[in-house]
Amino acid sequence: MRSGRNTKTNITNVHRRSSVLLVGLLTLIAGNDLLSSSGLAGEFLFVAHDVEGDAAAWSPREVVIHKSTDLDGGLIFVLENPTPRTHVFEAPGLFEQIVEGPEAPIAKPLRVYVAPGETVHIRVSTEHLNSELETDVSGAQTCQFFCPLHGDEDALRSKIRVVP
């Protein structure tokens, strides 16, 4: 009687173990797909943090994107919000590239909501990067990013420099 129950338990365990393996395998495949679809896209991580006085800012405060090396295969921004409040990543002059099914990608001004504890991956339009931002004498372009919900004054704005 007792040994019979044990056998049953063992079978259940084996099933459970193979389900875990299967899920792990699927995750691995999905992860690889994600990697290959983004190719060797330049990836930049931004993290929201709360600032004294109910304000918020995104770090790093300054990011340099090198056109010659960072844009092959696209440009990905990873937006992380470890704070307890929702923050927005807004970068006037930059555009998010949205691909829906087989239709041609559309671009919309970069303004993304990131809920507490969430991480959002977005693809930034490199075409718009070239055409929408003004270029200074050195060939560099600059744009700012901030959270419009929690203050947009200069001190809270971070900067992206796009250099040749």
Ligand SMILES: [Cu+2]
């Ligand atoms: Cu905010």
